[in-house]
Amino acid sequence: MTNYLITKQIKIDMEKLKTKLRQFKLAGMVKSIESRNKYAIENNMSYLDFINLLIEDEYVNRKANSFGKRLNKSKINTQKGIDDFDFNYQPKLNKKQIMEIASCRFINENKNIVFMGKPGVGKTHLANAVGIEALKQGYKVLLLHINDLIEKLNAAQADGSIRQLMNNIVGADLLILDELGFKKIPSEFTDGVFEVIRKRYETGSIIITSNRNFEDWGNIFGDIVMASAIIDRIVHHAEIIKIEGDSYRTKNYLNAN
Numbered sequence: 001m002t003n004y005l006i007t008k009q010i011k012i013d014m015e016k017l018k019t020k021l022r023q024f025k026l027a028g029m030v031k032s033i034e035s036r037n038k039y040a041i042e043n044n045m046s047y048l049d050f051i052n053l054l055i056e057d058e059y060v061n062r063k064a065n066s067f068g069k070r071l072n073k074s075k076i077n078t079q080k081g082i083d084d085f086d087f088n089y090q091p092k093l094n095k096k097q098i099m100e101i102a103s104c105r106f107i108n109e110n111k112n113i114v115f116m117g118k119p120g121v122g123k124t125h126l127a128n129a130v131g132i133e134a135l136k137q138g139y140k141v142l143l144l145h146i147n148d149l150i151e152k153l154n155a156a157q158a159d160g161s162i163r164q165l166m167n168n169i170v171g172a173d174l175l176i177l178d179e180l181g182f183k184k185i186p187s188e189f190t191d192g193v194f195e196v197i198r199k200r201y202e203t204g205s206i207i208i209t210s211n212r213n214f215e216d217w218g219n220i221f222g223d224i225v226m227a228s229a230i231i232d233r234i235v236h237h238a239e240i241i242k243i244e245g246d247s248y249r250t251k252n253y254l255n256a257n
Helices: 002-023 027-042 047-074 095-102 123-136 146-159 162-171 187-200 214-221 224-235 248-256
Strands: 112-116 141-145 174-180 205-210 238-242
Touching (some): 027 047, 047 141, 095 238, 112 123, 123 141, 123 174, 123 205, 141 146, 141 162, 146 187, 162 187
Parallel strands (some): 141 174
């Protein structure tokens, strides 16, 4: 009977402790305190070691939650990581250079990366892969297809939330603009795209993927002067990667046949 009462009291005390931990928003500790308490008793751990375990659990939990939230906001595809990229299929690509970019040191230096090449050579995959590595290191990342950016600019201009949109875009540590050049940018949105580039100039890194060389960007923006101003700001602190290999989609088609 005595053991029963003691066990019951321990459960009551544990629930009270969990309630207090929840009030302090220590969700990681709430999840692990019972198992950690049992482990500490079985291993005769000191109070200090027990507290260190709980703090580590809280740290890991918060880090995981932070990653999850940043991942959801980033629009990054977790299936396209650096380990999933087939460097053997693109033998002209400098793997060492790509792995250095994937270290994300360029983000601290507010530098830009431009991946150029014909459709299907892996530009988007590489940009996405670098985005994943940046998320792992705690950076805020935002990936936008250029058409998505135009749609967001259009909606923001219509409902008056353009300042909020710009703040969200500028607030990312790394902005990835994907597939610039597949379509001409409507003239009413060229100023908006330029403003995104201007606001991030020397304050935040950009990765751009494009199937068009810089000399063709005048046609993309429908304004040579505007294109020159954008290019100038992008390449001032940038690494340009030109991918000359064959399309992965062609490879997959040929392998299937």
